Amino acid sequence: MRPDDLHRYITERMRMSHVYQPVMLRELLKSDGEATVEQIAKALLSHDRSQVEYYEIRTKNMVGKVLTNNGVAAPVKDGNRIVGYRLTGFGDVDAEVRDRLIAECEEKIADYIERRGGNIWQHRFNAKGYVPGSVRYAVFKRAKYRCELCGASAEDVALHVDHIIPRNRGGQDDLSNFQALCITCNTNKRDQDDADFRGVADSYGHREAGCIFCEVPADRVIAENELCYAIRDGFPVTPLHTLVIPKRHVSDYFDLFQPELNAIRRMLDELRSSIQDEEPNVSGFNVGVNAGASAGQTIFHCHLHLIPRRDGDVPNPRGGVRGVIPAKQSY
Incomplete structure (x- = not known):
């Protein structure tokens, strides 16, 4: 390409989504028309x-x-x-x-x-904690392209995919164990978080003898991931009324760990899609949780209700829709 052609490309034809093109061209020009990949990478790095x-x-x-x-x-x-x-x-x-x-x-x-x-x-090195592009996209999309700790936008800072429970503490490469953190929060998390992650990882295996949700028969489970599973409610408010239950024995919704919340949210999304595929006339859902006896919780192992709704469901005379959060024992 002649100098005049390059001039027109730089000043008229170049379409930029980042600084990469002019930085690389500048490096090539500074090196008499040829530069190594390492030289170009270092030049790009100086702007990162x-x-x-x-x-x-x-x-x-x-x-x-x-x-x-x-x-x-x-x-x-x-x-x-x-x-x-x-x-x-x-x-x-x-x-x-x-x-x-x-x-x-x-x-x-x-x-x-x-x-x-x-x-x-x-x-x-990315190789040590490599996260596939599809997973990175899912994590950033779920976080709405913001740091999940400080709220900084991806437009202003570089976001990293972080293992909530680090790999060297037993954390898994599961979507529920990933979060989006900016470079500052990700680095500070390593230096300042003194939680015993090994104890947290071990706690996910906690089950309580006699708890009906810790001892659910395998043939009742319709879906599961690393940290939660789903069953159909034994006393359904509507057909396909489903319960999503953390595998760890935890009585209160507010005691769930962030990876469990991530896993439950993903499970709810998957169940919603499968229910709508099975019954296209489902036009909405009630999603609810009872936290505490006074709120109607009768089984003290946290569980969330996913209640499909169809046009024509009977309204609750007290307002809203009947059975949003059932107060009876649901099993």
Whole structure:
């Protein structure tokens, strides 16, 4: 392509959804028309604010703290915010000494990389925690393209798919164990969350002897995933009235963990579709839960009602639709 053609492409024909094209072209032009993939990737990386934020957090929460605690460096602050670091007691150092100290740092870096190899960056490799694109899409769609912790929009920050229970604590690659977090929340979660995730993972296996929902016969289960299952209600308000029940024995809806809420929501979506496929005349649903005896809960193992509605269902004379949240024992 001649310079004039390239000029017209850049100024008139280029259609951009990101900065990638002009960054790559600039790198090619700076390198006399040819550049390696690594050169181009580094140029793109220099514009990726999410990666800069990741290492800003790493600097303040990890390496900056270590050097400060050892008296080597001190934070530079603007009010309460750390904006930089300075060497302590460094003073005026001539170029020869500075070059020697830099060379010693370079030697330490090279020696460490030689001993450890690529494993030192394993925490940043996608291969370690690879999440297929279809799953990433499902997680972001469910989160409405916002961080599920701070609410930041994907338009403003890079979103990551995070294991709610980390893999090294027994977390599974199940949709119910994924959440969308921005780079800041994802990094801070690792450093600040001191919950015993192994105990949480073990708790999912808790069942209580004598609980009818912990001992449901297998032939009654019509659907299940890792954390919940579904059965038809034994006293249905309408045909195909279904109960969604967490596998863990938990009495109150408000004691459910986030992965269980995710699993239940996914189950409700799947059941809604299957019921409408089976009975196209279903035009709506009541979704309800009783939390506490005064609210009508008679079986103290949390369960949610999915009640199909058809045109012509009998109204409740007290208002609403009869049986939105049944107050009788539903089994």
